[in-house]
Amino acid sequence: MTVVVLLGAPGAGKGTxxxxxxxxxxxxxxxTGDLFRAAVRDGSPIGLEARRYMERGHLVPDDITIRMLxxxxxxxxxxxxxxxxxxxxxxxxxxxxxxxLAERGSRVDxxxxxxxxxxxxxxxxxxxxxxxxxxxxxxxxTNPPMQPGRCDVDGSELIQRVDDEADAIRTRLxxxxxALAEVVEHYRRTGALRTVKGVGTIDAVAEDLLAxxxxxxxxxx
Numbered sequence: 001m002t003v004v005v006l007l008g009a010p011g012a013g014k015g016t017x018x019x020x021x022x023x024x025x026x027x028x029x030x031x032t033g034d035l036f037r038a039a040v041r042d043g044s045p046i047g048l049e050a051r052r053y054m055e056r057g058h059l060v061p062d063d064i065t066i067r068m069l070x071x072x073x074x075x076x077x078x079x080x081x082x083x084x085x086x087x088x089x090x091x092x093x094x095x096x097x098x099x100x101l102a103e104r105g106s107r108v109d110x111x112x113x114x115x116x117x118x119x120x121x122x123x124x125x126x127x128x129x130x131x132x133x134x135x136x137x138x139x140x141x142t143n144p145p146m147q148p149g150r151c152d153v154d155g156s157e158l159i160q161r162v163d164d165e166a167d168a169i170r171t172r173l174x175x176x177x178x179a180l181a182e183v184v185e186h187y188r189r190t191g192a193l194r195t196v197k198g199v200g201t202i203d204a205v206a207e208d209l210l211a212x213x214x215x216x217x218x219x220x221x
Contacts, residue, residue: 001073001106002027002081004213005088005097005187008114009173009180011124012198013205017114018085020206025213028077032086035068036060046071062093066100073106081109091182098190111187112212114198114205121173126166129158 006021008014018029036054039047046068050060065087073082088094101107116124127140133156138145146152162168187193194212198205 001079002109003073003101003106004081004083005094005108005111005192006083006085006114007111007180007183007187008198009116009121009177011121012114012116013202014085014114016202017206017209018083020202021083021209021213024206024210025081025083027081027083028072028075030069030072030078030082030084032065032069032084035072039068062096065093066097069097070100070104084108088183088186090179091186094183094186108187108190108192110194110213111183111190111192112194112196112209113184113187114209115195116198118173118177120199122166122169125169125173126164128164129160132157132159 004021004027006014006018018031021027022029036047036050040051040054041047046064049064050068053060053064069084069087072078088097098108124139124141127142129138129140129145130136131138131151131154133151133154136151136153137143138151138158145158149158150156151158163172184193194215196205196208196212200208
């Protein structure tokens with residue numbers, strides 16, 4: 001099994017690239033957010049544990065998250081591996097995941113990091129606008145509406161949330177990028193890190209990621 005941890009800041013394009021990688025590699029994209037929602041919806045024992053924290057607005061403890069991930073990795077469609085997205089978010093979580101995988105005879109083989117300059121991240125994230133009527137999402141840089149300021153679907157006004165404004169994004173990124181740097185350094189030390197420039201066409205970034213995933217294995221001479 002090849003376990004890949006896909007790293008990148010908000011706005012780096014992880015979601016888009018994960019979809020491409022799963023199709024090209026034939027392995028599932030495992031998002032911790034999706035796992036939580038599915039477990040709560042299905043009412044599984046671990047989902048009920050997670051729900052107690054989520055309903056109080058608390059972060060789900062690492063041990064519950066890791067148990068969910070390990071269970072998902074044992075599904076039939078993950079026999080050949082999986083791409084993890086959304087975890088680990090800091091160095092302590094990365095170390096805990098390494099320990100849990102090692103107990104099952106596995107490890108994080110690759111940690112490709114989609115690197116995007118901070119100013120570019122702010123530009124991408126601050127371009128987000130939402131339709132006032134139904135919440136349809138646009139981005140003035142990557143997915144603009146046909147008529148500026150109006151939704152293509154229902155013609156309603158497009159609005160920008162306060163937390164999507166540039167100043168709010170800079171404040172949020174300052175915290176998120178510090179934590180991401182810890183995870184990047186962790187996987188640099190283990191030899192799993194592969195850095196890929198995230199500024200370019202979607203296809204070009206995807207090709208660079210695929211190349212990073214097929215180079216010499218961790219620990220090879």
